[in-house]
Amino acid sequence: MTMTLDDCRRLDAQDPLAALRGRFILPEGVIYLDGNSLGVLPSAAPARIAEVVTQEWGEGLIRSWNTARWIDLPQRLGDKLARVIGAAPGEVVCTDGTSVNLYKVLFAALSQMAPTGRRVVVSERSNFPTDLYIAESLCRERGFTLKLIDESELPAVLDDQVAVLMLTHVNYRTGAMHDMKALTAAAHAAGALTVWDLAHSAGAVPVALNDCEADFAIGCGYKYLNGGPGAPAFVWVHARHASRFEQPLSGWFGHAAPFEFTPHYRPAPGVTRYLCGTQPIIALSALECGLDTVLAAEPFDGGRGGMAALRTKSLALTDAFIALVEERCPGRFTLVTPREHARRGSQVCLALADKGPGAYAIVQALIARGVIGDFRAGDSQMPDILRFGFTPLYLGFEDVWNAVEHLVQVLEHEEWKRPEFNQKLAVT
Amino acid sequence: MTMTLDDCRRLDAQDPLAALRGRFILPEGVIYLDGNSLGVLPSAAPARIAEVVTQEWGEGLIRSWNTARWIDLPQRLGDKLARVIGAAPGEVVCTDGTSVNLYKVLFAALSQMAPTGRRVVVSERSNFPTDLYIAESLCRERGFTLKLIDESELPAVLDDQVAVLMLTHVNYRTGAMHDMKALTAAAHAAGALTVWDLAHSAGAVPVALNDCEADFAIGCGYKYLNGGPGAPAFVWVHARHASRFEQPLSGWFGHAAPFEFTPHYRPAPGVTRYLCGTQPIIALSALECGLDTVLAAEPFDGGRGGMAALRTKSLALTDAFIALVEERCPGRFTLVTPREHARRGSQVCLALADKGPGAYAIVQALIARGVIGDFRAGDSQMPDILRFGFTPLYLGFEDVWNAVEHLVQVLEHEEWKRPEFNQKLAVT
Numbered sequence: 001m002t003m004t005l006d007d008c009r010r011l012d013a014q015d016p017l018a019a020l021r022g023r024f025i026l027p028e029g030v031i032y033l034d035g036n037s038l039g040v041l042p043s044a045a046p047a048r049i050a051e052v053v054t055q056e057w058g059e060g061l062i063r064s065w066n067t068a069r070w071i072d073l074p075q076r077l078g079d080k081l082a083r084v085i086g087a088a089p090g091e092v093v094c095t096d097g098t099s100v101n102l103y104k105v106l107f108a109a110l111s112q113m114a115p116t117g118r119r120v121v122v123s124e125r126s127n128f129p130t131d132l133y134i135a136e137s138l139c140r141e142r143g144f145t146l147k148l149i150d151e152s153e154l155p156a157v158l159d160d161q162v163a164v165l166m167l168t169h170v171n172y173r174t175g176a177m178h179d180m181k182a183l184t185a186a187a188h189a190a191g192a193l194t195v196w197d198l199a200h201s202a203g204a205v206p207v208a209l210n211d212c213e214a215d216f217a218i219g220c221g222y223k224y225l226n227g228g229p230g231a232p233a234f235v236w237v238h239a240r241h242a243s244r245f246e247q248p249l250s251g252w253f254g255h256a257a258p259f260e261f262t263p264h265y266r267p268a269p270g271v272t273r274y275l276c277g278t279q280p281i282i283a284l285s286a287l288e289c290g291l292d293t294v295l296a297a298e299p300f301d302g303g304r305g306g307m308a309a310l311r312t313k314s315l316a317l318t319d320a321f322i323a324l325v326e327e328r329c330p331g332r333f334t335l336v337t338p339r340e341h342a343r344r345g346s347q348v349c350l351a352l353a354d355k356g357p358g359a360y361a362i363v364q365a366l367i368a369r370g371v372i373g374d375f376r377a378g379d380s381q382m383p384d385i386l387r388f389g390f391t392p393l394y395l396g397f398e399d400v401w402n403a404v405e406h407l408v409q410v411l412e413h414e415e416w417k418r419p420e421f422n423q424k425l426a427v428t
Numbered sequence: 429m430t431m432t433l434d435d436c437r438r439l440d441a442q443d444p445l446a447a448l449r450g451r452f453i454l455p456e457g458v459i460y461l462d463g464n465s466l467g468v469l470p471s472a473a474p475a476r477i478a479e480v481v482t483q484e485w486g487e488g489l490i491r492s493w494n495t496a497r498w499i500d501l502p503q504r505l506g507d508k509l510a511r512v513i514g515a516a517p518g519e520v521v522c523t524d525g526t527s528v529n530l531y532k533v534l535f536a537a538l539s540q541m542a543p544t545g546r547r548v549v550v551s552e553r554s555n556f557p558t559d560l561y562i563a564e565s566l567c568r569e570r571g572f573t574l575k576l577i578d579e580s581e582l583p584a585v586l587d588d589q590v591a592v593l594m595l596t597h598v599n600y601r602t603g604a605m606h607d608m609k610a611l612t613a614a615a616h617a618a619g620a621l622t623v624w625d626l627a628h629s630a631g632a633v634p635v636a637l638n639d640c641e642a643d644f645a646i647g648c649g650y651k652y653l654n655g656g657p658g659a660p661a662f663v664w665v666h667a668r669h670a671s672r673f674e675q676p677l678s679g680w681f682g683h684a685a686p687f688e689f690t691p692h693y694r695p696a697p698g699v700t701r702y703l704c705g706t707q708p709i710i711a712l713s714a715l716e717c718g719l720d721t722v723l724a725a726e727p728f729d730g731g732r733g734g735m736a737a738l739r740t741k742s743l744a745l746t747d748a749f750i751a752l753v754e755e756r757c758p759g760r761f762t763l764v765t766p767r768e769h770a771r772r773g774s775q776v777c778l779a780l781a782d783k784g785p786g787a788y789a790i791v792q793a794l795i796a797r798g799v800i801g802d803f804r805a806g807d808s809q810m811p812d813i814l815r816f817g818f819t820p821l822y823l824g825f826e827d828v829w830n831a832v833e834h835l836v837q838v839l840e841h842e843e844w845k846r847p848e849f850n851q852k853l854a855v856t
Contacts, residue, residue, distance in 0.1 A: 027487045034490045041486035049481055049710070050474060057657055058469035059455045062462045062800060065855035070657060097705030099679030100528060125691055130680035130705060133693035137678040148691060173689075222706070229485055229498060229709035250565040251527030252558035259856050261601075261805065263553055263576060265561035277525030277558060278650065281657035282477070283711045372490060377689065427493035428687050 002323050008397035011320075016300055017313050017392060023293050024226075024394045031399045031406075033373040036172075036200055036347050036389030039226030045289040052285040064281075073284045074253075074275055078234065080291045081225070083298070083305040085198060085217070086208035087236050094287055095253075095275050098199060098220045098233040099130045104247035104274055105216035105235060106135060106166065109193045110142045111245050113163035118191070122147050122157055123166045126173060126382065131197055135166055151176070155186035162192040169207065170200035170345030173376045173385055175337035177205060177345045181212040188213065199223060202234070203294045204314070204346040204391075206307040209236055216241070224346065224391060225294060227287030235274040242270045251276035293393055313392035314346045317400055321348050321388065324404040329411060336385055346390050349376075351383035359384035360428075361416035362407075368421070369406045375428055430751050436825035439748075444728055445741050445820060451721050452654075452822045459827045459834075461801040464600075464628055464775050464817030467654030473717040480713040492709075501712045502681075502703055506662065508719045509653070511726070511733040513626060513645070514636035515664050522715060523681075523703050526627060526648045526661040527558045532675035532702055533644035533663060534563060534594065537621045538570050539673050541591035546619070550575050550585055551594045554601060554810065559625055563594055579604070583614035590620040597635070598628035598773030601804045601813055603765035605633060605773045609640040616641065627651060630662070631722045632742070632774035632819075634735040637664055644669070652774065652819060654718030660711050663702040670698045679704035721821055741820035742774045745828055749776050749816065752832040757839060764813055774818050777804075779811035787812035788856075789844035790835075796849070799834045803856055 012018055024040045026032060032040055056064040065071050078092030085092070095101070110121070121139055123132060125148040132148070139146040149157050158165065165187040170177045180196060187194045196217040201207050203224030209217055215238050221231030246267050252258040253275035256266045267273035297306030318337070325333060325348075336349040352359055363375040363386050378384040388403070410416060440446055452468045454460060460468055484492040493499050506520030513520070523529070538549070549567055551560060553576040560576070567574040577585050586593065593615040598605045608624060615622045624645040629635050631652030637645055643666050649659030674695050680686040681703040684694045695701035725734030746765075753761055753776075764777040780787055791803040791814055806812040816831070838844060 025482070025486050027489065030489070032489060038485075038490045040489065041481065046478060046481050046486075050478060053469065053474050053477055053656070053714070054453070057466075058453050058474075061455065061458070061460060061468065062466045062802065063795070064657070066853045071855050096524070096528065097679070097708075099705035100524065100677060103677055127691075129683070129686075129689050129691060132691050133678045133680060133683065136693050137674075137676045141676055220706075228481070229492070230706045230711075231708070233705075246565070248565045248569055249528060249531055250561045251525070252561060255557070255561065258557075259854070261557050263555075263557060263560050265564050277527035277658075277661075278648075279658045280525075280660070280708060280711050282714055283658075283708050286481070286710055367491070374490070425494045426687070427499050 002327055003320060005398070005401050008320070008401040011316070011397040015313065015396065017297060017309060018396060020296055021394045021396070023296055026394060029370045031371045031403050032394070033371065033388040033390065033403060035391035036204070036223050037374055038222055038229055039224060039290060039391065040394055042226055042289040042293045044292065045228070045286055048289050049282060049286055052282055070281050073281065074279055075272065077284060077288050077291060078271070080288070080295060081202065081234055084294055084307060085202055085236065086210055088210060091239060091242070091271055092234055092236045093271050093274055094221065094232050094234045094284060095279060096233060098197070098218055099134050100249065101218040101233050101235045101274070102131055102134045102197065103138065104249055105218055105237065106138050106164065106195055108241070108245040108247050109164045109195055109216055110138060110144060112241065113193060116163065116191070118161055118163035119144050120147050120161045121145070121164045121166055122149060122162050124149060124151060126171060127168050128172045128197070128199065131166065131168060155183060158186055158190035158192060160191060162190060164193050164195055166195040168197040168199060170205060172200055173349065173382065173387070175345045175347040175349050177343050180207070180214065184212045184214050200345050200347070206311050214238060221287045221290065225287065226290030228283065228290065231287045231290065232280055232283050235271060237271050237274065247274055249276040253277060253279060297393065310392045314390055315341050315344070317390040317392060317395060317397065318344060318346065318348050320397055320400045321390065321404065324400065325350065325407065328404055328408050332411060348388045348390070350386045355383060358416050359386050361421040362386060362410055364421035365410045365415040365418070366406055369410070371403045371406045430755055431748060433826070433829050436748070436829040439744070439825040443741065443824065445725060445737060446824060448724055449822045449824070451724055454822060457798045459799045459831050461799065461816040461818065461831060463819035464632070464651050465802055466650055466657055467652060467718060467819065468822055470654055470717040470721045472720065473656070473714055476717050477710060477714055480710055498709050501709065502707055503700065505712060505716050505719060506699070508716070508723060509630065509662055512722055512735060513630055513664065514638055516638060519667060519670070519699055520662055520664045521699050521702055522649065522660050522662045522712060523707060524661060526646055527562050528677065529646040529661050529663045529702070530559055530562045530625065531566065532677055533646055533665065534566050534592065534623055536669070536673040536675050537592045537623055537644055538566060538572060540669065541621060544591065544619070546589055546591035547572050548575050548589045549573070549592045549594055550577060550590050552577060552579060554599060555596050556600045556625065556627065559594065559596060583611060586614055586618035586620060588619060590618060592621050592623055594623040596625040596627060598633060600628055601777065601810065601815070603773045603775040603777050605771050608635070608642065612640045612642050628773055628775070634739050642666060649715045649718065653715065654721050655715030656711065656718065659715045659718065660708055663699060665699050665702065675702055677704040681705060681707060725821065738820045742818055743769050743772070745818040745820060745823060745825065746772060746774065746776050748825055748828045749818065749832065752828065753778065753835065756832055756836050760839060776816045776818070778814045783811060786844050787814050789849040790814060790838055792849035793838045793843040793846070794834055797834045797838070799831045
């Protein structure tokens with residue numbers, strides 16, 4: 001055997017990040033491999049949220065905009081997040097949802113490119129649908145064409161008609177990661193701007209937005225950032241663009257002087273103009289607890305945001321999972337996620353090798369056993385997928401062993417044939 | 429004297445709604461007249477939010493989208509709110525912020541009117557600025573002109589060039605209320621659509637959207653609906669429009685089948701298409717507690733949403749405040765809010781009769797005494813304003829008496845001249 005349970009326990013004992021698990025409240029009997037969908041509750045969150053609710057809202061009431069500094073929460077959280085995604089202080093705001101934020105930055109990018117006469121937005125057919133829906137809407141509205149391509153067409157597709165290359169850095173379904181630096185350089189060489197969705201990257205893999213010279217980025221607060229269900233998302237805009245363009249959701253919190261109540265819009269300098277209305281204080285406070293869990297890894301990489309240390313463990317966990325699945329379920333699965341480290345996010349996706357049905361039911365059978373991953377349905381181009389996210393903050397190698405052990409048993413006992421595991425749920 | 433402290437106590441003793449105050453946690457020593465800015469914490473909220481955080485998020489994790497019915501929170505809350513604003517079940521969603529929602533509905537209204545060749549959006553110069561900023565952006569983008577008028581120009585300004593009449597039902601600064609039914613009829617007669625902002629109406633005054641035949645409405649969750657700081661807002665669209673137009677923030681939660689993950693957008697039927705991204709579950713749960721505080725008044729008007737009973741008390745409270753200020757601070761203030769019931773919201777705004785400075789400092793001196801109202805700076809057309817919101821759910825007549833007593837003392841002792849009350853805060 002390449003790896004035994006004892007090996008896994010030894011790896012856990014040697015894991016410098018092992019203590020970070022104590023920063024989360026994990027349900028008993030659950031091995032949670034769905035942090036790429038909804039991150040786990042940080043231990044600090046219940047008390048902090050209660051404080052915001054009972055003290056800041058309940059006691060402070062309207063005064064808390066000043067006394068509890070509610071007014072600059074989006075920027076304060078943005079500065080924390082900046083350390084995780086290779087941005088500088090003052091370049092990031094946490095606000096609104098991912099799709100709303102994508103609308104803002106894509107609109108800004110299209111406005112910037114409109115005078116060039118370029119009229120094509122390139123994205124992947126396999127991008128997360130909501131990104132495509134937003135791009136579809138904006139392209140129709142602004143007179144652009146959305147061109148959906150396969151990954152293999154990059155960078156060749158970047159011709160002199162392309163205005164914007166809009167990509168999700170780590171694919172939600174396959175876990176495949178783009179080379180942000182190379183593709184940004186290719187887009188720039190072709191005269192296009194880049195919009196990066198970091199939904200499956202922020203807190204999951206090292207991101208170096210400024211080093212990559214990226215143009216715009218947005219991402220999600222409730223996945224690897226552990227910000228809670230439907231947490232506020234974030235916006236980053238490169239300093240060279242931030243004060244140059246307006247986004248259309250020009251609400252008063254993006255105004256240069258919101259409390260002057262002037263009838264005409266004057267955008268705030270920098271990324272603050274990417275705020276819209278009154279900010280969601282309770283949700284932002286929960287997100288801050290999530291951001292703090294990621295930054296808790298900072299001491300382990302010399303204070304550089306923590307992602308290098310998290311990445312080392314993430315790759316070791318996903319390597320172990322792949323090795324154990326291949327060894328203990330031989331011939332049953334195809335690995336959909338790239339084996340190559342440089343191309344892998346923090347999740348592992350499997351397809352059934354026989355291309356038969358059962359992927360959905362296997363996931364349900366695993367969930368019934370406390371191993372929570374999820375299922376993503378296939379289409380004409382892509383098989384059904386069993387998706388397993390690995391968050392190194394709260395997962396260890398013994399969890400990996402146990403998850404594979406449950407998978408082996410689900411297969412051996414053909415549990416996935418049971419009717420209850422074949423009933424479709426509203427949300428998958 | 430027209431009214432004594434004993435009279436106020438007698439009115440409280442006779443008040444059928446008095447017990448509703450028990451549904452809130454009010455800070456000691458505070459008379460809160462700023463519920464039009466941020467509503468008070470509902471007593472049920474801390475426990476409910478804690479349950480959502482520790483049980484639904486912490487224990488249920490991703491499963492709670494199904495098991496805790498997170499997936500239809502926006503619609504479930506919308507159905508509750510519908511009872512308060514004269515809408516039908518299925519016509520309202522609670523989601524995103526007020527400004528973002530205004531963008532959606534105004535875009536839909538402009539799309540609907542584009543083929544008519546009409547190119548003017550009419551709004552009031554004194555509308556809440558964020559509404560004007562959003563309209564300014566959309567008009568520029570869509571080739572419309574935003575025409576800002578004074579209230580006195582209505583309805584004469586509604587000519588055959590007007591596409592949309594966009595009004596805030598109750599003015600944030602003056603507390604003046606429009607006749608929604610008459611103005612909607614006038615707009616329709618002129619061939620225009622109406623977009624109503626109910627920020628200072630929902631939970632504050634009776635609203636009858638369907639009876640008025642209004643077209644689109646949005647509003648705020650954190651004022652009279654007591655949903656918490658930066659709470660999600662809401663969208664209502666008349667059934668005759670709801671399935672006909674798309675809004676541009678076409679995220680996956682507005683898709684007809686979000687969990688099919690198809691690459692092309694297909695809007696959900698009805699108002700669900702006004703959702704965008706993943707919904708803010710913790711914030712929506714807090715908002716539900718706030719909605720329940722308003723619906724707690726339902727038994728007092730025969731189960732018709734509660735607003736008739738709340739309105740009776742609200743008018744009595746604001747009548748009492750006006751009478752006491754005029755009697756006890758003679759000649760000091762001008763009443764900015766309409767005296768006529770049919771034109772008054774649930775707030776009272778005062779200006780200094782001598783037009784001198786001091787309004788800001790009087791408000792600060794009152795806040796230091798625990799009487800929390802707020803200040804809105806004037807401009808060339810409008811004086812500085814002392815603004816006092818009256819939420820009948822948690823205020824009584826003795827509160828009114830005491831608030832005026834503090835005002836009398838602030839004036840008598842010239843407390844507003846103290847330097848500490850003349851320092852400008854970040855948020856006013």
